[in-house]
Amino acid sequence: MTQDKDPDRAVSQTVKALLSLRDLILSGALQPGERISELSMVERTGVSRTPVRMALVRLEEEGLIEAIPSGGFAVKAFSEADIFDSIEVRGAMEGLVARAAAERGASRAALADIKLCLDDIDALTRHPVLNLDHFASYVQLNARFHAALHDMSGSAVMIRQAERASALPFASPSGFVMAQSALPQARTILIVAQDQHRCVIEAIENREGERAESIMREHARLARRNLQLALGNQTTLDLVAGSALIRRPSRA
Amino acid sequence: MTQDKDPDRAVSQTVKALLSLRDLILSGALQPGERISELSMVERTGVSRTPVRMALVRLEEEGLIEAIPSGGFAVKAFSEADIFDSIEVRGAMEGLVARAAAERGASRAALADIKLCLDDIDALTRHPVLNLDHFASYVQLNARFHAALHDMSGSAVMIRQAERASALPFASPSGFVMAQSALPQARTILIVAQDQHRCVIEAIENREGERAESIMREHARLARRNLQLALGNQTTLDLVAGSALIRRPSRA
DNA sequence: TTTCCTCATATTGTATACAGGAAGGATAGG
DNA sequence: CCTATCCTTCCTGTATACAATATGAGGAAA
Incomplete structure (x- = not known):
């Protein structure tokens, strides 16, 4: 009743990618400092590169990841x-x-x-x-x-x-x-x-x-x-x- | 000396789109409340939809535009x-x-x-x-x-x-x-x-x-x-x- | 005249193809 | 044994194609 429970239907791919990626990062599946390969995330989340990329931009704004100068993003470490x-x-x-x-x-x-x-x-x-x-x-x-x-x-x-x-x-x-x-x-x-x-x-x-x-x-x-x-x-x-x-x- | 002046070379399309869109919005070329058509922005900025869309996400985080429930973005109005x-x-x-x-x-x-x-x-x-x-x-x-x-x-x-x-x-x-x-x-x-x-x-x-x-x-x-x-x-x-x-x- | 319905159009969200460039390893030279 | 260079491979940034859906106009009915 609080919100849509179905994980597959009626949820945009971008949101699905956002939630999956956040989970992957917070669970420690991705090492801090390590570059986040978009293709790997495609495999792990089941959505294509476009929504994955959207999610990455949002996670950067959130402060969980940071842009690498040469391109792409890396998981941040926190002191x-x-x-x-x-x-x-x-x-x-x-x-x-x-x-x-x-x-x-x-x-x-x-x-x-x-x-x-x-x-x-x-x-x-x-x-x-x-x-x-x-x-x-x-x-x-x-x-x-x-x-x-x-x-x-x-x-x-x-x-x-x-x-x-x-x-x-x-x-x-x-x-x-x-x-x-x-x-x-x-x-x-x-x-x-x-x-x-x-x-x-x-x-x-x-x-x-x-x-x-x-x-x-x-x-x-x-x-x-x-x-x-x-x-x-x-x-x-x-x-x-x-x-x-x-x-x-x-x-x- | 302060920064790269060339608007065409050595600047990513996403940045170009970001700057163009921000200018368009601040200059009043886009009416507040009006939906921002991505295709129009492609025409006006000269970059393709992908970087335009990236720029839109960033402008939303910035607070200049807001997501429309049915999709897309609209220019915000400020009291x-x-x-x-x-x-x-x-x-x-x-x-x-x-x-x-x-x-x-x-x-x-x-x-x-x-x-x-x-x-x-x-x-x-x-x-x-x-x-x-x-x-x-x-x-x-x-x-x-x-x-x-x-x-x-x-x-x-x-x-x-x-x-x-x-x-x-x-x-x-x-x-x-x-x-x-x-x-x-x-x-x-x-x-x-x-x-x-x-x-x-x-x-x-x-x-x-x-x-x-x-x-x-x-x-x-x-x-x-x-x-x-x-x-x-x-x-x-x-x-x-x-x-x-x-x-x-x-x-x- | 007003309201509702239908249909054509336009627009977004998503997937994918392609090119330029970076990262890393292997190999040759010192 | 170490270092520098080249080459291969992979990756990102960008463009574009496609499908589902929202939008708006136009017409029909009340």
Whole structure:
């Protein structure tokens, strides 16, 4: 009901290529730095070169791959600092949308809607013990919250930019949630994050722009802390989509 | 010396199409809302459909055109509010890079380099009377300053995002400079802008992150004021690239 | 006169052919 | 044994052909 499930029909070849390629890259099937052969992708995705090429252009804009001067594209590698900065950028953009929502005022309907989302998250975190399904649900709800927050800015330009910043590699609001799930502090982190959710909505309701902005920036820094925790051990790292693209600074 | 001038040789067809299409759109040759016929673009640009299509995808990412649900692309229209928000987004990103530069520290070489740029701008503004050539030079120098500022963040991710934000329609740091030139306050605006340039570099040198960020945000708001002035009368509006895409909210 | 349906046309999305050039290996020379 | 050069192979960028579908005009019916 949410979207078309059929993977073959009613989906453009370009979209199919885009999803396949993104999966291939994030799963680590393609080595960072390695040139992406278009013909190989034709074989692997089952679509012809034209849509593959379209998808490559979009993935370049997304930041997952980069153009090679002599032609073609290569998978990017990401340092811990790169990911930190991506999250910081996302925090800045979400801070901006939150401030805009607060200063310009959010509609009663939007506030009511996002509070329902918050209630759902509360219901989730009330469980004394959280399993993988719970975390998967949280990822969904969290995405819903962030999308709704963006919408509350009321600005198409800001919404677009916030979405684009969130689509940066490893910058997604839920990027490290699944990794959290293996951590002992998992529940604590979720509770803190949810408190920030509540606070930013309160700030928006009270028209406190500065406060709303700084909360969202801090909220992004919570993701950075998750990243640090996730990078700490291999078990959690394996739960991060695209972990094969992360180059550790040292091999000590 | 700055870049390849030859429009025919040694430039890929895709780049040629990209530049041609952007010009066509900004010049107002294509009506906002109107579907962009690929075949027409083939005729007008002299390249085949494939590179035209590539260029269209990139222009969509840039935000100048949007996909039509039934296929193809249409030129976007921009309200005054859209442009305000684009500039605000750019200000937020440049605020972020300035803060990063301040907090992480800029190299002596980078500081020396950007100060040379500032000196050049000072030399320009010292002229008692400014003609169109002066403003054109300012546009160049201003672009150089902003690019150098982005670089000072030292973060490839932030540089990239700052450039992308600056590439949003009408969000360029120099977007309304040429329009200024026809205004009586032109020189004043330039002097104020240049003072902000000096101040932000001082803040970065002194490691004052918060100050550097707020200066760049305010610097962007100066562009917003220029926009308001430019929208005020037709003479100045005509100097704005892409003015045909701006839809006035009312025709009073 | 207005609305709906049908059909011809035009346009996009996709596949594929072709040419120029880059990457890598093998071979010959130092 | 190392290095430089040439050659083969593969790959990308571009053009174009083809099919499915959207668009718009024109006519018929209410």
